[in-house]
Amino acid sequence: MKEFYDQLNRKIALKEVPKRIVSLVPSQTELLVDLGLREQIVGVTKFCVHPECLRKEKKVVGGTKQVHFERVAALEPDIILCNKEENTEEMVAELEKIAPVHVSDICTIDDSLDLIGQYAEIFQVACKASEIIEKIKSEKQCFQDDAKRFPERKVAYFIWKNPWMVAGKDTFIDHLLKLNRFKNAFLEEDSRYPEIALNELEKKEVEVLLLSTEPFPFKEKDIEALKKEVRVGCIQIVDGEYFSWYGSRLTAAFNYFRKVQAILS
Template identity: 50%
Template sequence: MKSYSLIDGVGITHTFDKVPQRIVSLVPSQTELLVDLGLESKIVGITKFCIHPQHLKSAKCIVGGTKNVNYDKIKALEPDIIICNKEENTLEIVENLRSVCPVWVTDILTVQDNLKMIDDLGKLLDCQVKAEYWISRLSFALSDFKQFTENKSVQKAAYFIWKNPYMVAGSENFINELLKLNHFENVFENQPRYPEIELQQIIKKTDLDLIFLSSEPYPFKEKDALEMMPLVTQAKIRLVDGEMFSWYGSRLLKALVYFKELHLKL
């Protein structure tokens, strides 16, 4: 076949003489997507956080986490492509791995970024038909969900991702995008990324409607909600599935179903 060139999410042009056959994926949500694109047999290495589908961890080589990888293990796998993400993986990891093989880096901030990422992987890994299938399914589900939320009033929300110190989702991330999709106005959208906050900042927001405590990366539990409840009597506190708010790729299809159920419970 002829060589082909593609530009990844951070603007790096990659040229390939053949379709990559041995893939290391360092992003859990993208690992799930690769399986849904029919590429499971080509995946040779994953992180310890790549938990979907469940059987994958026992079938593939675990090369570390998303922020700390075993370079020797990855080299030994002789990958043709390593798939990373600008937020999930560190710049140091990406730069060090470029000496092993091409490193494809995604950057997902919006729903449209997500759809483009799927399209790009379809072209990169020669699975365009599957990619188009997922883009079509997601586009239809998104259209349906927008109709579902069309007449819902906007509610002000804070989305907690960490405790000790407390951290919330600000702007410039996929969580904020999905909050907006749900008609939840992120009260910390004026702050970048994932700011640390004091609970006093929440108490002062007397117009706050909802507080979401995520299951990841910090695993908030019922006891955390009970601790917070006396301080924020003006807002409903809800434990939410962090994967649904932060995982991109094909997971968005399940997330849209989850969001409908969440709205019915609010």
């Protein structure tokens, strides 16, 4: 029996290297595949869209907030992978009756690199994990050098409408906004994802509205509707996966951020 600790410092005891994995977090599912663990994945959520055909190969056990526990149990997993933000405490408690559960907690890129390192140890994929970690570090450093030339802009990053919701403090999204020299207008709110009124945008002198493609799939029609309601210099749809997915998605995120900066300039 070997013991590990997840990112909530919860002890996990494993008899051997897990051969049957259920992943309940889309970005972590993508990471597993890039770590060479595709064959070991037996269960995923309906939101695990990368790689595109994976859901046809694996058992879909539900969503990130609601899972069919009987489906998970039937897969006889050796380990179940969760996330503090994506999955509820109640889910984790129920899943622990089935198999050991690893819970990630990601607010920064360093947290993401730590998670990749934990997976490297648990699944014995140190070589591939090291490649991904070094790639992310290199891309981040190059981007930070470029970002010194970016103007600082005050932004609101919308994740939902009806009600309007934005990314706030202590979120991975805000961490990536800061790397882009975007100043988040809603850091003083108590909630990490506060509901706001559109009239707050002008009061806070927001210069740019970023409309995420997820979890709410903002479209061009939303830009046109907002232009009629708010006075903001720029409204832009951005790929939410690059601003909220961690793990191996970060290897391509910084090039995407450069494209966003070019559009806004």
